[in-house]
Amino acid sequence: MEFKCLKTSDNARLSLLWLKDEIELPAFMPVGTQGIVKALLPDTLIDIGYKLMLSNTYHLYLRPGVEIIEAFGGLHKFTNFKGSILTDSGGFQVFSLSDLRKVTQEGVVFKSHIDGSYHLFTPEKVLDIQFRFKSDIAMVLDECPAYSLDKSFVEKSLNITLNWAKRSSVIKRPPHTAVFGIVQGGVFEDLRKKSALEIAGMDFDGIAIGGLSVGESTQEMYDTVASVMQYLPEDKPRYAMGVGRPEDIVRLVGFGVDMFDCVMPTRNARNGYLFTDFGNINIKNAAYAKDESPIDENCDCYTCKNYSRAFLRHLYKSKELSFYTLATIHNLSYYYNLMQRIGQAIKNNSFAEFSKSFLDKRKYGYS
Amino acid sequence: MEFKCLKTSDNARLSLLWLKDEIELPAFMPVGTQGIVKALLPDTLIDIGYKLMLSNTYHLYLRPGVEIIEAFGGLHKFTNFKGSILTDSGGFQVFSLSDLRKVTQEGVVFKSHIDGSYHLFTPEKVLDIQFRFKSDIAMVLDECPAYSLDKSFVEKSLNITLNWAKRSSVIKRPPHTAVFGIVQGGVFEDLRKKSALEIAGMDFDGIAIGGLSVGESTQEMYDTVASVMQYLPEDKPRYAMGVGRPEDIVRLVGFGVDMFDCVMPTRNARNGYLFTDFGNINIKNAAYAKDESPIDENCDCYTCKNYSRAFLRHLYKSKELSFYTLATIHNLSYYYNLMQRIGQAIKNNSFAEFSKSFLDKRKYGYS
Numbered sequence: 250m251e252f253k254c255l256k257t258s259d260n261a262r263l264s265l266l267w268l269k270d271e272i273e274l275p276a277f278m279p280v281g282t283q284g285i286v287k288a289l290l291p292d293t294l295i296d297i298g299y300k301l302m303l304s305n306t307y308h309l310y311l312r313p314g315v316e317i318i319e320a321f322g323g324l325h326k327f328t329n330f331k332g333s334i335l336t337d338s339g340g341f342q343v344f345s346l347s348d349l350r351k352v353t354q355e356g357v358v359f360k361s362h363i364d365g366s367y368h369l370f371t372p373e374k375v376l377d378i379q380f381r382f383k384s385d386i387a388m389v390l391d392e393c394p395a396y397s398l399d400k401s402f403v404e405k406s407l408n409i410t411l412n413w414a415k416r417s418s419v420i421k422r423p424p425h426t427a428v429f430g431i432v433q434g435g436v437f438e439d440l441r442k443k444s445a446l447e448i449a450g451m452d453f454d455g456i457a458i459g460g461l462s463v464g465e466s467t468q469e470m471y472d473t474v475a476s477v478m479q480y481l482p483e484d485k486p487r488y489a490m491g492v493g494r495p496e497d498i499v500r501l502v503g504f505g506v507d508m509f510d511c512v513m514p515t516r517n518a519r520n521g522y523l524f525t526d527f528g529n530i531n532i533k534n535a536a537y538a539k540d541e542s543p544i545d546e547n548c549d550c551y552t553c554k555n556y557s558r559a560f561l562r563h564l565y566k567s568k569e570l571s572f573y574t575l576a577t578i579h580n581l582s583y584y585y586n587l588m589q590r591i592g593q594a595i596k597n598n599s600f601a602e603f604s605k606s607f608l609d610k611r612k613y614g615y616s
Numbered sequence: 617m618e619f620k621c622l623k624t625s626d627n628a629r630l631s632l633l634w635l636k637d638e639i640e641l642p643a644f645m646p647v648g649t650q651g652i653v654k655a656l657l658p659d660t661l662i663d664i665g666y667k668l669m670l671s672n673t674y675h676l677y678l679r680p681g682v683e684i685i686e687a688f689g690g691l692h693k694f695t696n697f698k699g700s701i702l703t704d705s706g707g708f709q710v711f712s713l714s715d716l717r718k719v720t721q722e723g724v725v726f727k728s729h730i731d732g733s734y735h736l737f738t739p740e741k742v743l744d745i746q747f748r749f750k751s752d753i754a755m756v757l758d759e760c761p762a763y764s765l766d767k768s769f770v771e772k773s774l775n776i777t778l779n780w781a782k783r784s785s786v787i788k789r790p791p792h793t794a795v796f797g798i799v800q801g802g803v804f805e806d807l808r809k810k811s812a813l814e815i816a817g818m819d820f821d822g823i824a825i826g827g828l829s830v831g832e833s834t835q836e837m838y839d840t841v842a843s844v845m846q847y848l849p850e851d852k853p854r855y856a857m858g859v860g861r862p863e864d865i866v867r868l869v870g871f872g873v874d875m876f877d878c879v880m881p882t883r884n885a886r887n888g889y890l891f892t893d894f895g896n897i898n899i900k901n902a903a904y905a906k907d908e909s910p911i912d913e914n915c916d917c918y919t920c921k922n923y924s925r926a927f928l929r930h931l932y933k934s935k936e937l938s939f940y941t942l943a944t945i946h947n948l949s950y951y952y953n954l955m956q957r958i959g960q961a962i963k964n965n966s967f968a969e970f971s972k973s974f975l976d977k978r979k980y981g982y983s
Contacts, residue, residue: 289938290942313930320906327930329922563651563679563680569654571652571655574657
């Protein structure tokens with residue numbers, strides 16, 4: 250992996266990341282939990298413009314299992330996805346999906362949500378799994394505590410995460426896989442500072458900020474990210490995990506974040522919520538029953554070029570599977586185009602103007 | 617609509633049907649109940665090679681309703697499907713989906729399976745609906761009695777269907793819509809003969825055989841179709857409604873049938889049953905967990921060119937929506953290719969040999 254920051258505009262950074270492909274940052278990564286984005290063929294993701302997808306180590310480790318993916322020669326060959334793949338470490342899923350887990354300094358024992366079997370994840374094991382997946386970017390194991398104002402609880406958790414990070418940073422990595430460390434520390438500025446400085450001092454290829462969008466207010470999230478930024482090195486990509494809404498992405502780019510992932514565009518699509526600059530459309534609304542216009546007149550995605558709101562509403566009401574595909578194409582195209590517009594604004598040295606205009610539109614748009 | 621039979625081989629007919637496009641018969645029509653084939657984008661259906669889809673008047677009449685489809689300028693414009701559309705009359709759905717109905721000489725009153733509202737379908741009304749849909753082929757209203765050995769019950773039902781057919785045959789039809797009559801009569805050869813002769817004597821553009829695959833044995837179904845064929849005119853297309861398995865299609869083409877529709881390839885796909893010449897694959901089977909080969913080595917569909925059985929099994933087990941798309945692409949490609957091979961065999965004047973070889977393979981292949 251190589252990374253180069255080309256230009257900044259009002260703290261927003263335009264960069265290039267070289268994995269399998271050259272990827273322009275800031276970038277949004279669609280979530281393909283099982284090695285595929287829900288309701289979308291891998292080639293369609295590429296057609297929209299995406300070159301980097303996020304997949305989940307926890308899910309793929311449990312099913313189909315590392316042996317099968319390794320036998321195929323890695324996740325790219327197993328899934329036939331032609332872009333690059335970042336895998337998370339499984340940390341977040343262990344803490345959100347497993348109903349039983351025990352954290353020690355060694356690692357975390359958890360119960361599979363699929364068949365109830367018990368498994369141990371250690372920092373060493375989750376990296377080994379991701380190396381065998383031949384992930385382009387692997388994430389270190391971290392503990393993701395729930396949102397809490399109990400500082401000693403968050404600090405204890407952070408210390409385990411830092412111990413795990415240290416062990417992860419010294420593991421020899423194969424040439425095809427970059428490894429990112431993760432900053433934790435909840436909403437406590439001093440814990441975030443400690444975490445950021447320690448992670449910044451370790452040998453990682455990029456730095457993620459975890460523990461966001463876990464229950465804190467939007468303002469707390471913005472403050473946390475803004476405060477962490479000052480401690481991070483300029484020469485490594487910065488990734489805000491699990492963020493977020495279009496307005497969150499624009500705000501965090503303004504603090505210097507380069508990479509994002511979130512289930513929001515894909516999950517909302519499946520629930521009939523479709524993104525536009527003027528707010529989100531709920532396709533269920535009776536107002537769209539006879540509406541011959543596309544979701545968004547300004548959108549040039551396949552769905553908007555070919556289908557009316559009325560037909561999409563008919564498909565949604567009829568629970569037709571193709572609705573999920575067409576809605577996902579639109580929402581992921583919206584996010585892709587947003588990142589393109591952000592990049593263009595930085596190139597034009599006008600990110601602050603873009604940001605203000607965009608946030609105003611989203612705020613005052615309908616619904 | 618124009619129809620021309622070009623060639624026969626052992627009673628199998630190679631023909632051309634001109635609707636929006638020139639369509640070679642024998643042809644299979646995928647079922648797009650709500651105006652779209654489940655899990656498949658309309659353009660993908662065209663890419664596979666299909667130029668003719670079946671949609672359901674009953675469903676589209678109830679939702680989104682005739683007014684909306686008419687306001688868009690018809691079903692093609694509402695759905696943006698670029699091929700031709702045959703709509704069934706709703707008769708079959710009234711008798712299979714509605715839990716309350718009352719048949720009179722006038723028509724049938726039924727209760728919507730969606731909201732419990734009551735509706736009247738008459739022969740005149742269902743044709744008017746289909747004309748407003750701008751269907752390329754409209755079907756007359758018929759009564760579809762359940763499989764029964766009570767001849768007087770079937771005869772009484774047939775007489776209503778023939779009365780409705782007569783009224784349908786004299787309705788002025790718009791230039792863009794052809795109308796097909798439907799032969800009923802259960803498994804009673806004399807009733808089928810009476811029905812076939814009367815329908816053949818009416819002014820229809822094509823003739824369908826209904827009441828198949830409703831509980832009779834395969835042999836009864838074959839005998840019924842074979843017996844009806846002798847009474848049908850040579851110069852009109854013949855359509856076996858709701859048929860069927862690949863082997864049924866090959867057998868019925870051998871009796872002189874030109875058109876088919878069935879939910880089997882699409883429904884089976886969604887349940888993990890994938891067609892090959894050597895029988896059907898159940899993708900759930902553990903045997904495929906590490907299988908790097910495609911569904912069918914001889915298939916050139918998008919799914920077989922890009923995806924392994926192991927990955928497809930992973931998607932199926934993970935309930936990933938894209939499984940349904942990829943499986944549907946394969947099964948509909950299998951059916952499309954089957955019809956191409958049938959056409960080629962007729963051109964080569966070798967339909968009987970093709971039929972024997974095909975039926976042997978399907979019979980002795982693994983299931």
